Amino acid sequence: MLSVKKVLNNNVLVVEHPDYEEVVLIGNGLGFGKKPGDTVAGEQAEKFFVLREEKDQEQYKQLLDYVDENFIGLMNDIIEIVEDRFSIRLHEHIHITLTDHLFYAIKRVKQGLDIKNPFLSETELAYPKEFLVASELIEYLNKQLNLEIPPGEIGFVALHIHSALTRRSLQEVNRHTQLIAELVQVIEQSLSIKMDREDINYLGLVRHLHLAIERINKEQFMENQEPLKNVLQAEYPVCYNLSWKLMKIMQHTLKKTIPEAEAVYLTLHLQRLSKQ
Template sequence: MVTVIKVLNNNVVIASHPEHDEAVLIGKGLGFGKKPGDEIAGEHAEKFFVLRDAEEQEQYKSLLAYVDESFIALMNEEIERLETTFQSSLNEHIHVGLTDHLYFAVKRLQQGHGIKNPFLRETELAYPQEYQAAVELAERFNKALGIRIPEGEIGFISLHIHSALTNRDLAQINRHTQLISELVERIENAFSLSIDREDLNYLRLVRHLNHAIERVEQENYAENQDPLLKVLQAEYPVCYNLSWKLMKIMQQRLQKKVPDAEAVYLTLHIQRLVSGEQTRT
């Protein structure tokens, strides 16, 4: 048995849980007629989650004050579906972050405002599974609410999903996506070209940059590649010099050392990408 602390709406209550201190319980009609101190049989709750951080608890409580109950129910279904899709528990903050984000995104769309996302392609390439899950979520929202969630918004949903799956801060993930976009722009400016975002070599570059940033953040450095560095310096001097400039940018943004071996991989990716683009033109 759990004891009601606060009824948030007819379907959601904050309760005292024997194992988790405070928990958010969700179930159809669960809070109807309940008062603080009343007991609820745990099996009557369709789902429960724990917001351990006091600030997050307050954010969720205030969120329920302005978000429709039907929208909360829809979001809870989608979050449960995401956990089934990825066969993994999501960081509970997604109940606050994604619900709040999507609620206001839907309101903007209903008022006729567009949504721009300059990092959409980089997000799709860096997190393909999360992006596909976001596409499917958007399709269900379209049917349920009679709207059309645009591609740009799907990119933002993907980042929320990735953040909840990896327990990484959303702001940090956004910074990494922006960093990748900046590095690609530096390559385009250096060679005065516009890279085809559908090109396979571009896909490989973005995925490499994403993994490289994660390795640097985790200080999981690549093996020494000094012999190959000298070969590439002689064979592809322009790409080689550019790779070092990109590494300096990464180092400044991440405030962590980028290993010399990264110059090998970056040089090869840049050379493949640029030679392919120049062949097409």
């Protein structure tokens, strides 16, 4: 038997748990007539998850004011799918952020409003595993709700999944995706080209940019490539100078030092693209 700490609604309780401190229990009629201090059998719950922070509990309570219980149940099924695919317990905040996001996304779809995602390709390249699972979730939602959610939504869901997996804020994950898109735009303008989003050179560039951002954030610097740097600077001055322009943008956005060796690898990618 578990002690009730807070009643969120007739179907959702916050209880004290011997292993997880405080957990959220979900079950039909589970909270009816309950008050703090009462006991409840844990096996009566259909679902449970941990919300350790008081702030998260309050946000989830606010969520329950406008999201119906059937949708809450559906979201718990979806989060279980993600945890199963990655064999990991997700950061509990996803119960708030993803539920809120998809609730309003589905509302817009039902109103006939389109969902635009200018960073869809970049998101798929940066987070392929998350993107694949997000595709599965959108397909699952379409079947359950008899809807046709636009493909752009897959990218947004993938970012939520990545945020929960890495315990990085959604704002930070979004900022990195937008940074890659900005760098691609600068490259296209500087080289007067329009890159084919399916081309192997474009895919290689975006993957490199994504990995570079990860390395820079973790301060995992590559070995200096001084001899090759001098050759590339002399042979491909346009691409070499552009690589430094991109590095300055990255430095300004990430607020981190960019190793000089990065200019070598960027120049090689840019030279391949410029041949187009």
